[in-house]
Amino acid sequence: MASLTDRTQARRLLWLDARAYAERLLAHGALDWLDVGKVIVWQRQMNGLLPSDVVTLDVEPVIAAWLRASPSRPEAMAARRRATYALKVLLLDDALRRHLVELAAALRGSFTGHVLALAFPEPERWLQWAHAAAHGEVAADADTDAVETAGTYIADFLRSFADAGLDAVVMSGEWSPAKADAVRPVQNLCAHYKADCGWRATGATDAPADAGFDFVVGSAAVPGICSGITVPAAFWSGAAPEAAAPGGFRYATVPPELPPETALQRVVELA
16 A cells, blocks of 8 residues: 555545544444444445445554453553553553454455544553553653654554555644654554554644654644645634645545534645
8 A cells, every 4th residue: 555645645645533523423422342233334324324435444543442441451550550550551452453453454444445544542641541540640740751762662562554555543642752752662663564654733832843743733734744734623614724734645634523514615725
């Protein structure tokens, strides 16, 4: 499969995040993330309504469902209080890895003409998410060393997807130069497996061109790197969309509460 960045050279792509919208509309707000068949049917329905050139497997809702399904899993993550322990136990869960890989492979088989991306939080955010899931609070001792260790755990976790057919991996968070060392193991692993590695900014600061990513998603184009321009919230209320960057793409999150007819009409304007 051609990578995300290769395809943006051929034509302008649209990357839609319609997960929350489609889960409400098509699954009554409660998709069964642990049933691969149901997820694939739902994904096909979603992409039929709101076509996206990128199909995304977001690990957060899958892992949240995984933890809810068995109280013993968060209990095991809570056996130690050090900042990195909960994430380590979570990402070493072989059954969870197999389930996510099965989901990725099923999506690859169902969407052969699409870019397939794996999405997850950046190391610090994922470390804190896992710690809170185990202990009900954030980790007070999550220092720089802990966050860098989290990056190595995530890179090891990604090795499970070597044969799943991923085209891209994208981390999301608020960028700062202090996070460069933590994300480097993930960047290196993606380079080894020839998958594009990207960063999606969730704060005011976009990742710069020298941060080592193959693509970035943010508020503006970053010179010298494949850029996805985030479509602003005002677009869904009738504002004109931002122009896609040359050699880049648009990234749009569909509001969950949007009426179906409005969502369809606005997405057509982005294509």
